[in-house]
Amino acid sequence: MKMTMTQKIMAAHTDQAVYPGAYIHCDLDMLLGNDITTPVAIDAFQMHQHKEVFDRKKISIVPDHFTPNKDIASALQCQKVRRFVQEHKIEHYFEIGEMGIEHALLPEKGLVKSGDMIIGADSHTCTFGALGAFSTGIGSTDLAAAMVTGKCWFKVPEAIEVELIGKPNGYVSGKDVILKLIGILGVDGARYKSLEFTGEGISHLSMDDRFTISNMVIEAGAKNGIFPVDEKTKAYMDANHLDYPIYEADEDAIYIEKITIDLSTLEPIVAKPHLPSNIEKAAKLNHILIDQVVIGSCTNGRLSDLRIAAEILSGKKIKKGLRLIVFPATQKIYLEAMRAGYIESIIEAGGIVSTPTCGPCLGGHMGILGENEKCLATTNRNFVGRMGHVTSEIYLSSPAVAAASSLTGYITTPGGNYGEGL
C-alpha cells in the first residue's frame, strides 16, 4: 500500500523491499542504446568475463545521432556498433531506411508498453513514461552491465504529483504544458524524483502530447515522468497488438508535493536561452528576430507536430532569409506526412525536410548555428552551444509557434485567444 505508480512497477520487477530511498535491483524489459552511447558501453561490456548478452530480444540499438554518418569518425563508431549487433544477434537494430529517433521509434514499433521497466543510455528515455511504463535514462556503463545481467540498480524515488485539469485552448499543446511545468519546478526541482501525472485534463491530451511531456521531464531533473493508462493509451498499444499489464498508484500513495496546472489557462510558451526553465509567454517575445527555425526531434517530430506546422505554413511563404529545417522523427512519420501532403506544404513554403536524424538538436549536423545566431526550435534543450557556436542562442517552443514564427521572422503566437495563464 501507499505506493506510487512508479513504485508499483519497481516492486513488480524486484524481490527487494520497495520504499523511497531504498537501493534495489530490478529486472529489465527493454534496454536502449544509440550510436554515441553504445560504443562506450561496448568497451565496458568487453570487461565482463561472460561477454554474452542476457537476452538479444530485450535490447534495442538505434543509431540516430550522427546518422546518416556525418563524417569518418562517426562512421567508425557506427561500424563498431554494427559489428557488436551482428556478433550478438541483437534483434532490434535499425539502420537508416527503417530507423527513426530512438524515443519516437520504440513506441511506434511496439517495443515498449505500459508496466515495462526500461532503461536507455540516453537521457530522454523517460519519453516512454507516456505509455505508463517506468523508463529512465542511464549511462553507458549501466547499459553494459544491464546487457550482461538484465538488471539495473535504482534508488527508489519519491514522487511529485502533477495534476492536470481543464482543456487546452487553441494551439496550446503538450510542449506548452511541459515548459510550464519546468518553469514551475526549475531545472532541478524534480531531481531524483518521479513526476506522476494525474487528473481529468490528461484525457484532453493526445498520445503525441503525452510523449512530448514525458520526454522533457528530465529537463526538470526528474528520474521519470509517468502517465496513467487510459483508453487512448490502450488504443495506441492495441494497434501494435501488445499484451500489457496496467499498474495504478494506490489511493493513499504518498506524494511529497502536488502541483496543479489548469490547461485551460495556458497560452503558447517559449523557453529563452539558456535553460528550459527560463519561460515566457510567446506573445511577449515578438521583438526576438530569428535566423533559423527547427521543427522535429524526439520531443516534437511526430505526425501531429508536422500536421500543425504544415497547416500553418500551407499556401504561405516563410520569411525571406530565414532557414526552416524540418526533420520527422521516424521513417513511418516521414512517409505518412508525405502522403498527407504535409511535406509538400512545408517545402512549398520554403522549408527543407530532412531524413529522420537527431541532426541539429544536439549540434550534430544538418543545421549548425553560427556566431550570434538565434534559433527557435521544437527540441528540448537550449544550453550554451547546444546547436552550434558558443554565442548562438536557442529558444524552445511548440511546432505551432515555430511554424508561425518562420513566416514572420520573429517569435510569433499563432491565432486564437488566450487567457492570462503563464
Add this chain to the structure above:
Amino acid sequence: MGKVYKYGDHIDTDVIIPARYLNVHEPNQLAAHCMEDIDFEFKNTVKVGDVIIAGENFGCGSSREHAPIAIKASGIQCVIAKSFARIFLRNAFNIGLPVIESDCAYDEFNEKDEIEVDYGKGWMINKTTQKQYKVNPLPAFMMHIVEKGGLMNSIREER
C-alpha cells in the same frame, strides 16, 4: 593535492564535452575538449590531482558518459558540488570518478586555491586558507562500487 577550478550552477554535459566532439569516444581525445565552451583554458592548464568545485545540479542534461570520462581523463581527481544531476552522478560512480556533495565547498574555496581531499575518511582541507572541512561519507551501496573500481568490476562474477 591539487588546485581548484570553480564553476556555477547547472553546469550541463553539453558544456563539459560538446556534442560536436562525440564522434569519438577515446578518453584522451575527449579530454582535449573538456569544458571548452565555458572555460577555454581548462584543458591547457588542468593538472593531475586538480579538483572541480561547482554549485547546484552539476552534470545536468544529456546522459553522455563521455562527460565524466572527459573530466577523469583530464586528471581531475574528484568533483565537489552542492548537488549533482542524477544520471551524471551514477555515471561518475560507475566509471570510478568520485563525486562529493558538499554545501560548504562552493563558499569556502576560491578558484586556484590548493585543496587536499580524502573522501574515504571524509575531510577536505583548503591549503590556501588552512581550513579543514568535513565531507559526507558515500552511501554504502556506492562505496561498494567505488571500492571495486567501478560497476563492471563490481558485477564481474554476476550473471
